[in-house]
Amino acid sequence: MPNSRIGVYICNCGTNIAKLVDCEAVARFASEHPTVAITKTYKYMCSNPGQEMIAQDIHEQALDSVVVSACSPRMHERTFRRVLQTAGLNPYMCDMANIREHCSWVHKDAAAATEKAKALTKAAILRVERHEALDRFSVDMCPSTLVIGGGIAGMTAALELAEAGYPVHLVEKKDHLGGNLTRTDLTAPYLDSARDLITERITRVQENRNIEVLLNSQVKTLEGFIGNFTAGIERGSPQADGKNQIQVGNVVVSTGYKEFDAARISHYGYGKLPNVITSFDFEKMLRAGRIQTKEGRIPQYVAILHCVGSRSQEFHGYCSRVCCMTALKYVHEIKSAIPKCYVSDLYIDMHAFGKGHEDFYRKTSEVKTVFLMYGKNEHPVIRKADPKDDCEMIIEVNEKLSGERIEIPADMVILMVGMESREDAAQVARLVNISQDKDGWFIESHPKLDPVATTTDGIYIAGTCVAPKDIPDTVAQARAAAARILGKISRGKIEVDAVFAEVDETRCSGCRMCNELCPYSAIEFDEEKRRSRIISAVCKACGCCVASCPSGAIKGRHFTDQQIFAQIEGVLL
Amino acid sequence: MSFEPKIVGFLCNWCSYAGADLAGTSRIQYRPNIRIIRVMCSARVDPTFVVKALTQGADGVLVCGCHPGDCHYSEGNHKAMRRFPLLQKLLADLGVEDERVRLEWVSASEGQRFADIVNDMTERIKMLGPSRIPGLLQADRIER
Numbered sequence: 001m002p003n004s005r006i007g008v009y010i011c012n013c014g015t016n017i018a019k020l021v022d023c024e025a026v027a028r029f030a031s032e033h034p035t036v037a038i039t040k041t042y043k044y045m046c047s048n049p050g051q052e053m054i055a056q057d058i059h060e061q062a063l064d065s066v067v068v069s070a071c072s073p074r075m076h077e078r079t080f081r082r083v084l085q086t087a088g089l090n091p092y093m094c095d096m097a098n099i100r101e102h103c104s105w106v107h108k109d110a111a112a113a114t115e116k117a118k119a120l121t122k123a124a125i126l127r128v129e130r131h132e133a134l135d136r137f138s139v140d141m142c143p144s145t146l147v148i149g150g151g152i153a154g155m156t157a158a159l160e161l162a163e164a165g166y167p168v169h170l171v172e173k174k175d176h177l178g179g180n181l182t183r184t185d186l187t188a189p190y191l192d193s194a195r196d197l198i199t200e201r202i203t204r205v206q207e208n209r210n211i212e213v214l215l216n217s218q219v220k221t222l223e224g225f226i227g228n229f230t231a232g233i234e235r236g237s238p239q240a241d242g243k244n245q246i247q248v249g250n251v252v253v254s255t256g257y258k259e260f261d262a263a264r265i266s267h268y269g270y271g272k273l274p275n276v277i278t279s280f281d282f283e284k285m286l287r288a289g290r291i292q293t294k295e296g297r298i299p300q301y302v303a304i305l306h307c308v309g310s311r312s313q314e315f316h317g318y319c320s321r322v323c324c325m326t327a328l329k330y331v332h333e334i335k336s337a338i339p340k341c342y343v344s345d346l347y348i349d350m351h352a353f354g355k356g357h358e359d360f361y362r363k364t365s366e367v368k369t370v371f372l373m374y375g376k377n378e379h380p381v382i383r384k385a386d387p388k389d390d391c392e393m394i395i396e397v398n399e400k401l402s403g404e405r406i407e408i409p410a411d412m413v414i415l416m417v418g419m420e421s422r423e424d425a426a427q428v429a430r431l432v433n434i435s436q437d438k439d440g441w442f443i444e445s446h447p448k449l450d451p452v453a454t455t456t457d458g459i460y461i462a463g464t465c466v467a468p469k470d471i472p473d474t475v476a477q478a479r480a481a482a483a484r485i486l487g488k489i490s491r492g493k494i495e496v497d498a499v500f501a502e503v504d505e506t507r508c509s510g511c512r513m514c515n516e517l518c519p520y521s522a523i524e525f526d527e528e529k530r531r532s533r534i535i536s537a538v539c540k541a542c543g544c545c546v547a548s549c550p551s552g553a554i555k556g557r558h559f560t561d562q563q564i565f566a567q568i569e570g571v572l573l
Numbered sequence: 574m575s576f577e578p579k580i581v582g583f584l585c586n587w588c589s590y591a592g593a594d595l596a597g598t599s600r601i602q603y604r605p606n607i608r609i610i611r612v613m614c615s616a617r618v619d620p621t622f623v624v625k626a627l628t629q630g631a632d633g634v635l636v637c638g639c640h641p642g643d644c645h646y647s648e649g650n651h652k653a654m655r656r657f658p659l660l661q662k663l664l665a666d667l668g669v670e671d672e673r674v675r676l677e678w679v680s681a682s683e684g685q686r687f688a689d690i691v692n693d694m695t696e697r698i699k700m701l702g703p704s705r706i707p708g709l710l711q712a713d714r715i716e717r
Contacts (some may be wrong), residue, residue: 102609
């Protein structure tokens with residue numbers, strides 16, 4: 001048995017684990033195992049004192065491997081590997097037992113949870129006994145970046161990278177840059193022109209020699225790994241040299257959102273009542289400089305209806321974040337164009353969370369806006385007005401604050417449509433190998449601590465393809481993604497994970513079955529030796545070939561049969 | 574005491590393990606009978622892992638991967654899917670009911686689905702009773 005001096009560390013995670021799992025009992029249980037040299041419990045193993053404690057034990061107890069029973073390895077495996085490395089051990093001599101996400105957080109029975117924590121810890125102990133020191137190797141980092149999507153997020157990320165001196169390929173599906181912002185008039189809460197914002201970006205992008213803008217173009221394929229991606233581009237205007245492949249080290253996905261289709265909510269009459277329009281229809285009107293009904297009249301009464309498609313059980317459960325402030329912006333724009341216009345604003349809750357937003361809300365109240373609150377599941381009803389009324393439509397609403405059923409006049413109703421993920425988001429996710437959440441938004445590596453990275457190294461996400469957000473947040477994410485990439489580029493080299501598969505030539509029969517199975521074509525066939533060989537830099541360690549080799553000649557490093565068999569024994573105690 | 578089955582789960586790192594983590598962060602409660610082992614891809618699940626688990630005393634084995642089309646390794650789950658019926662057929666000959674060995678797709682956002690699968694599987698295996706495989710092995714050894 002290679003490893004026989006194991007340190008086992010059981011984390012309380014404050015009370016997250018310890019409130020249900022008897023950590024002391026798990027530690028006592030682990031200490032009985034013959035290869036375990038030392039066992040400790042601690043309130044936060046990932047904290048600095050926790051990490052230092054492990055490092056100190058590695059020295060003082062001459063540990064050869066470490067088990068940390070704590071949270072998900074997807075959270076802190078990297079942290080503890082680094083602890084081992086700083087203490088002079090190979091980082092791969094560490095295993096984690098997930099006794100938080102897979103145990104204390106999902107169970108209520110303390111005895112059963114403690115037994116489970118013991119089993120998971122035992123599995124990690126048996127596994128780590130069989131861990132081997134693995135060497136990482138480094139490859140060159142290509143300094144170019146591919147940015148997918150030329151909206152405010154994509155342009156900002158591109159500029160940040162290009163101005164630092166690195167090449168960027170900015171691919172945009174449409175025939176112009178700017179994205180959804182090109183459809184917007186003013187921005188909340190300072191009523192600056194969106195056109196000015198976007199024009200500044202577009203000009204700077206176009207003038208920057210480091211940025212190649214590809215309009216009417218799409219990324220069709222993406223192969224390789226961080227530092228060494230090859231993207232296949234379908235160009236709108238074919239290149240003279242016919243070059244459709246570009247080499248990039250990193251990718252920023254900034255594909256944006258699409259607006260909710262108001263026609264899906266039949267009772268608001270969008271598409272039937274001519275003067276029920278969406279916020280985007282209204283933006284168009286504002287950009288043209290004339291607010292008018294379909295019939296060409298100046299509206300006397302305008303009603304703004306919030307949360308169309310958002311915060312509803314039927315459509316999207318989430319809040320689209322930008323609509324409340326956009327609605328207030330409309331009040332100001334209407335009031336300045338038609339001072340006598342009677343504007344009513346029908347909302348569920350007024351979300352004024354951002355910088356300057358509360359002030360903007362107060363200012364809007366001061367310009368004689370009629371705010372009416374309606375219940376989440378009590379949608380206002382829009383009907384055509386009688387000819388005797390002096391308005392086009394009547395909106396009936398159960399006003400929540402007064403508790404009364406109120407009828408309000410409207411010549412124009414603006415539906416504040418929410419944001420939703422684009423139809424092609426799934427296609428993009430597959431292209432760059434990232435995941436989507438239940439609403440179709442791209443999933444970040446960690447929602448709080450690693451917001452612009454994804455689970456695929458070298459792929460970053462920014463802007464409204466991640467979730468609804470406003471311009472400042474989008475720009476911050478784009479710059480964050482660029483900063484992350486610059487950090488990688490500045491090192492020049494990238495360390496490749498030491499986990500990959502390798503062929504034992506003495507056992508390989510040369511059947512070539514694995515050659516066909518590998519999704520990355522990472523397995524070559526040596527005609528001379530009649531043996532298969534794995535190109536480690538291309539291998540992504542899925543282990544498909546390992547499980548399929550009829551001769552058992554392929555070893556999946558860090559996920560060997562022996563390691564997994566040991567885990568099976570462990571979990572079954 | 575009532576029978577509490579032991580279930581070994583092999584979850585792919587990218588979708589299903591993340592889905593199980595999400596069940597945790599969302600505090601979705603499920604039966605404690607499952608013990609999860611992480612693999613990089615459902616295609617890594619060698620049929621011998623399943624057999625090993627059953628002979629070691631597991632009453633059920635759950636293999637979870639990304640939904641078809643969503644595999645992190647593009648099509649590893651398809652390979653797992655093709656391998657699985659063969660394994661089930663083989664196990665059926667040994668008297669292992671189909672319900673004891675399941676292949677399910679769980680995405681990174683399906684914490685609830687993961688919990689539902691575990692609860693459902695636990696209930697079904699409880700009804701089936703303990704696996705006979707360890708007993709068979711014991712008997713086999715005595716005969717020899």
